[in-house]
Amino acid sequence: MSRRAIVIGGGGVLGGTWAVGALSALEKELGITASDADLLVGTSAGSVLAALIACGVTTEELSQHYGEEKVTSGPLLGYEWNPVRATGGSRPGWPRILRPGSPKLFGSGLLKLGELPITAVLSGLLPPGAKSLERVGHLVDAVSPLGEWAQSPSGTHPDVWVVAMDYETGKRAVFGRAGAPIASLSEAVMASCAIPGWFSPIKIGARTYIDGGAVSATSVDVLSHEGFDEVYVIAPMSLTQSDHPKSLTAKLERQWRGVVSRTAANEIADVVAGGSRVFLASPTATDLTVMGTNLMDSTRRKIVLDTSLRTSPRTWSEQLVG
Template sequence: MSFLEPDVLVLGGGGILGEGWMNGLLAGLEDASGVRFADCRAFVGTSAGSIVAARLVAGRELRRPGTRPRAASPGNGSPRGGVLRDAVAVGWRATAPLAPLALAASAPAGAAVRSLALARVPAGRYPLDDLHRRVGGWRARFDGRLRVCTVDRANGRRVVFGAPGAPKASVADAVQASCAIPGVFKPVRIDGHQYVDGGAWSVTNLDAAPVSRGSRVLCLEPTGALGLRGA
């Protein structure tokens, strides 16, 4: 199979199903074409996509079909089974209207409306400690290649950890924040600010990709491919 390795890999949100779908698709492309996605020049991850991106930056192999992903599950006091699925579905429905408001990172009006909308969504109850431990164990670092998209809950602005000028954070903290669906999972506090799921700004945050003329970009959007938008 002929497949040109992308320079930049953009991985969107989609929960545990999206994480598994992206892992399977990328692993299949690797096996069929011989490319190695860990060698990409840059990665942009949002929510579940930030987990896969961090895995690749850490130099770990993608999961092959037949291995089950571990859910981005909370720690103590967490909902289980159908309760968690229902809670996440409610969170997606609550935040879905926020995405069209994302006019641009520099648009004050868009950020203001988004901050008001986020203020109306109750802070999530459940921590993502297990996810933090899992990602922390990979020992991924912000080495200039990884960008993890989040939203500052107070002002509604997008914050892309790992990008030039972004606040300092560990990869585990940034990924935990990027997966913190408003109304479901607890916001993640980094340097005095509370951050939530980057999907509240954009499902993919494709515009955050560091590209130049001629760059090859592969963008995966699980919410569209898996029909999760209307979930």
């Protein structure tokens, strides 16, 4: 039987919402159910999805949760969720302290440019985010054993790796992997979601962590030597094709997506070189138009999900890599 891994990248509220549509299409079109994977790897918004799936939440229940419907069954039944309150709105807010959040990361990063991604280095320059991820942690705690790792009602679930970044060194921390720092599932997810300059960094043990997307939006390459037969990559920050927007903000955002797409392609090449077949799903031009440039605008969740449910089936069939 094939060993499968599913990688779910970051992309804010709307990137996570788009990813739910991609997960649903993966199940309906290719017969690949996320909960049947051997491993889930989640970064930022993708870590929330990976955690929920590992704790027994189905793609149908995710679609209800992210599509602003009542969840009718499963671990999220009856759970009250307000995305605006959970993320603190669509703007980062004024920082409590106007100083670099991690001078050591920024200073040492400048001395070794090329070893660390520029996004990791610049995250040390931004002031510490002021908004709290407490409600995101509460969501994860509601479906997982308090203070522990993942456990689904059936007693079986995929392994889960959650990617964050050490706020001092700029190195990735892959929680859940052998040898990783010890953390509860909710702690790891909050760390992975701590967007620099937006959310407060998360302290786990003696170290402080922020969004793993500061290193890589997908972190596919953590699977380079893991020997999986198939890897399915859901990359909300990449793009299949541009929608050629007219506004300067949107043009810059699409250029950044191009950078993310090239990084993901390089990471995928490493995994393919190790013998894995890799399938990649990224937003289409239609998705990009609907998502806009503010991926934290939770008021657009339903239209983004509905669009992804329409576009993702074809995306999966066309995005075979390797």
